[in-house]
Amino acid sequence: MHDSNSRASDRFDPQDFDRVLSSMCTRTHPEAAAMARRFMDDSPALPEVYETVVELERRAVDLLGEVVGLDEPHGYVTTGGTEANIQAMRTARALGDTEAPNAVGSEALHFGFVKAADMLDVQLRLAPTDEDNRVDLTEVRRLADEDTVLVVGVAGTTEYGIVEPIPELGEIAASVDAQFHVDAAYGGFFLPATDHDWQFGHAPVDTMTIDPHKAGQAAIPAGGFLARDVEMLDALAVDTPYLERTSEATLTTTRSGAGPASTYAALEALWPDGYEAAYERERANAEWLADAFRERGYDVVDPELTIVAADVPNDVFERLSEKGWRILRTGEDELRVVCMPHVTREMLESFVADLDAVREETTGGAAA
Numbered sequence: 110m111h112d113s114n115s116r117a118s119d120r121f122d123p124q125d126f127d128r129v130l131s132s133m134c135t136r137t138h139p140e141a142a143a144m145a146r147r148f149m150d151d152s153p154a155l156p157e158v159y160e161t162v163v164e165l166e167r168r169a170v171d172l173l174g175e176v177v178g179l180d181e182p183h184g185y186v187t188t189g190g191t192e193a194n195i196q197a198m199r200t201a202r203a204l205g206d207t208e209a210p211n212a213v214g215s216e217a218l219h220f221g222f223v224k225a226a227d228m229l230d231v232q233l234r235l236a237p238t239d240e241d242n243r244v245d246l247t248e249v250r251r252l253a254d255e256d257t258v259l260v261v262g263v264a265g266t267t268e269y270g271i272v273e274p275i276p277e278l279g280e281i282a283a284s285v286d287a288q289f290h291v292d293a294a295y296g297g298f299f300l301p302a303t304d305h306d307w308q309f310g311h312a313p314v315d316t317m318t319i320d321p322h323k324a325g326q327a328a329i330p331a332g333g334f335l336a337r338d339v340e341m342l343d344a345l346a347v348d349t350p351y352l353e354r355t356s357e358a359t360l361t362t363t364r365s366g367a368g369p370a371s372t373y374a375a376l377e378a379l380w381p382d383g384y385e386a387a388y389e390r391e392r393a394n395a396e397w398l399a400d401a402f403r404e405r406g407y408d409v410v411d412p413e414l415t416i417v418a419a420d421v422p423n424d425v426f427e428r429l430s431e432k433g434w435r436i437l438r439t440g441e442d443e444l445r446v447v448c449m450p451h452v453t454r455e456m457l458e459s460f461v462a463d464l465d466a467v468r469e470e471t472t473g474g475a476a477a
């Protein structure tokens with residue numbers, strides 16, 4: 110019921126992160142939060158009016174270029190990974206030379222690609238993954254043909270954090286003359302601290318998605334769309350008859366300055382050492398939790414980055430939810446924990462203590 114005597118801000122509280130275990134979003138870095146608040150009213154869509162936020166976006170893109178191994182990056186701060194992936198497919202369709210375009214990737218692609226394919230009338234061809242959740246490259250090769258305009262590789266899948274074989278997928282893209290896009294929405298801020306081949310310097314990557322509002326610790330909405338060549342951005346541009354500028358390559362028009370401003374602030378504060386330290390911590394936490402599940406007899410999908418999935422019985426899962434843990438399942442019904450900056454060791458210890466208590470209460474402690 111509406112109470113006109115009290116303010117919404119007195120009545121509603123945002124989710125407390127202390128029990129959030131299955132989200133790819135996390136607490137915004139304090140400096141990024143401050144910049145998000147300062148620039149939320151400034152829209153980069155009107156550079157003639159809001160000059161400073163446009164400069165912040167330019168700097169954010171330059172720093173994102175460093176993260177993804179691109180000396181002269183072209184791109185912008187999107188509303189998220191979904192928009193960046195839509196834009197990648199849009200570029201590929203615009204530059205591809207076919208009446209019946211298709212895009213090829215693995216089953217592990219983010220569902221946002223289904224939206225992109227639907228809107229752009231591109232056929233989406235997904236190769237199966239094996240029992241270790243790895244893409245079948247032979248199948249990708251088979252699916253790619255002369256009408257393939259885009260091949261997508263995921264550098265850190267949403268469900269398990271798996272880094273797909275980016276150089277090999279890049280070769281397949283080149284063999285059919287298709288654009289090669291890497292979706293590093295989740296993995297992009299972890300991978301620089303690893304030995305994986307995933308970025309522009311490691312493979313013939315054309316476009317990339319990287320999400321500052323996930324492990325980048327920027328405020329929502331902040332995704333990143335980056336391209337090797339300016340032609341790829343130009344392919345997205347439409348005429349803007351009402352504006353002083355002649356064209357615009359973004360998907361949305363009015364945009365929050367919170368994304369670009371907080372992305373720049375987060376990168377300035379954390380790139381590269383802060384992100385590396387965060388990754389080491391989150392990776393160690395993921396390993397620790399995987400061991401804890403294993404010691405209790407559960408099947409565990411080994412964490413490749415910071416995601417742990419364990420085959421925990423339904424009744425145990427339900428009781429943990431009832432205790433306030435914000436947990437989700439994978440498509441295979443495993444309990445999936447995403448170790449992000451707000452997920453501390455103490456938090457995981459308290460989660461495992463609750464897991465033990467729940468095991469006592471339920472099936473006599475028997476594992477799956």
Ligand SMILES: *Cc1c(COP(=O)(O)O)cnc(C)c1O
Nearest residue numbers: 189190191219266267292294295
């Ligand atoms: C989260 C994610 C997306 C979608 O990003 P949003 O910012 O939620 O739109 C796309 N791809 C991957 C691999 C992701 O993990």
